[in-house]
Amino acid sequence: MTKKISDKLSGKRIAVLATDGVEQVELEQPCDALNAAGAEVHLVSLESDPIQGVHHDQKGDTFEVDKTIDEVSAEEYDALVLPGGVFNPDALRVNECAVDFVRDFFKQGKPVAAICHGPWLLVEADVVEGRKVTSWPSVKTDLVNAGAEWVDKQCVCDNGLVTSRNPNDLPAFCRKMVEEFAEGVHEEQTA
Incomplete structure (x- = not known):
């Protein structure tokens, strides 16, 4: 259990959307940073x-699920985290409820953090x-084809994304994620 070291996110509810094949460190470190911020x-x-x-390609730990996608809505949360791993986002992106859940955060102008294949x-x-974004290099073409400006930097922030x-x-991702989540709704992000 992560020790709370700040109240920066006190009172904020954060959803982390993931399934089997999630890159463990990309799940654990953001969750630890969020918990530590309250x-x-x-x-x-x-x-x-x-x-x-x-x-990467070896089994890690298992993680208990708090809520299923059909039990939640973006209205219940202040922000969203999308960890990577190859299989995790590939399975999620073919689930209509998961895709709608992600889209709703943008419609509401809420901050979102995504790493690697997320x-x-x-x-x-x-x-x-x-939008200006970055990702694992193999996701670059998909992002560019979807209209994003892809840059090769360790962390990119574009109006709450x-x-x-x-x-x-x-380390850079978690710092910026906590900062943006503390800031809250971004008017220009609303779709």
């Missing part, structure tokens, strides 16, 4: 069974047109 964090998934984390969900939700490339970028 947020209430819910792991949202497709089903109620524990999800399987991975360390931005695949942003493409599917059709929310990256005109925080993106990073890979686990090496987690």
